[in-house]
Amino acid sequence: MKLVLIGCPGAGKGTQAKKLSKYFNIAHISTGDLLREQMKQGTELGKKVSEIMNAGGLVSDDIVSAMLAERIKEDDCKNGYILDGYPRNVAQAEGLGAITGELDKVVCFNVDDSVIVDRMTGRRGCPKCGQMFHIKYNPPKAEGVCDSCGEALIQRKDDNEETVVNRLKVYHETTAPVIDYYKNKGILFEVDGTGDIDEIFKKVVAALEA
Ligand SMILES: [Zn+2]
Numbered sequence: 263m264k265l266v267l268i269g270c271p272g273a274g275k276g277t278q279a280k281k282l283s284k285y286f287n288i289a290h291i292s293t294g295d296l297l298r299e300q301m302k303q304g305t306e307l308g309k310k311v312s313e314i315m316n317a318g319g320l321v322s323d324d325i326v327s328a329m330l331a332e333r334i335k336e337d338d339c340k341n342g343y344i345l346d347g348y349p350r351n352v353a354q355a356e357g358l359g360a361i362t363g364e365l366d367k368v369v370c371f372n373v374d375d376s377v378i379v380d381r382m383t384g385r386r387g388c389p390k391c392g393q394m395f396h397i398k399y400n401p402p403k404a405e406g407v408c409d410s411c412g413e414a415l416i417q418r419k420d421d422n423e424e425t426v427v428n429r430l431k432v433y434h435e436t437t438a439p440v441i442d443y444y445k446n447k448g449i450l451f452e453v454d455g456t457g458d459i460d461e462i463f464k465k466v467v468a469a470l471e472a
Contacts, residue, residue: 263288263342263470264362266349268441269371270433272378272426273455274462278371279346281463286470288342289334296329297321323354331361342366352439368444369466371455375430382426386415 263286269275276292283290300308301315307329314321326348334343349355359365384397388408395402395415402409419425444450451469455462 263367264365265342265344265470266358266365266368266444267344267346267371268368268437268444269455270373270375270378270437271429272382273371273373274459275346275371275455277459278369278463278466279344281459282466282470283344285463285467286342288344289336289338290344290346291330291333291339292346293326293330293348296333297326300329323357326354327357327361330358334362349440351436352443355440355443365444365449367470368450369469370441370444370450370452371462372452373455375427377456378430379423379426382421383417383423385421386417388413389416 265282265288267275267279267282279290279292282288297311301312302308307325311321311325314325330345330348333339345358349358380398381396384399386395386397386402386406387393388395388411390413391408391411393408393410394400395408402415406415407413408415420429441450451466453462453465453469
């Protein structure tokens, strides 16, 4: 089974990707993780990617495509795979089709922007032990202090409202055409990404097994 998951930052597609990967025994491929792995391993590609990113540039579609083409040849992809975080625009979607052939399904997680803003701006993390909290949905026992180690919690710079709203705007502008692209191919499945994680998972599985 070859799947693509689409959803804005904070829509929970990473969580669903992990569950789906386990359930269907298919690989979970995040292009962000792939890039970081290549850099860590110091491969030729990784060195190239490091240079581009250190210079503040964007890694080209060609590089990502080449990396994906190699990745899906690996053993754990023989039953299929889930792509998470890619493609982000129509050019990438077209390039991807040349590598993967027809996809089985593209799952789009729909979550209202206001919900995403609420989820992301409320996040607080511990700089010492890494534990994550949410001021509304998963508050620490004492306000602003880590339950595990007592360190003062901090908010990531990226989680302020202005940045989140901007990222959502960019997401909608670039992803709307990708959604249409897959809708026209008749393989798009849209699911409400708000609410219980297991309920959402069940809906997606039902659609994929239908
Ligand atoms: Zn801590």
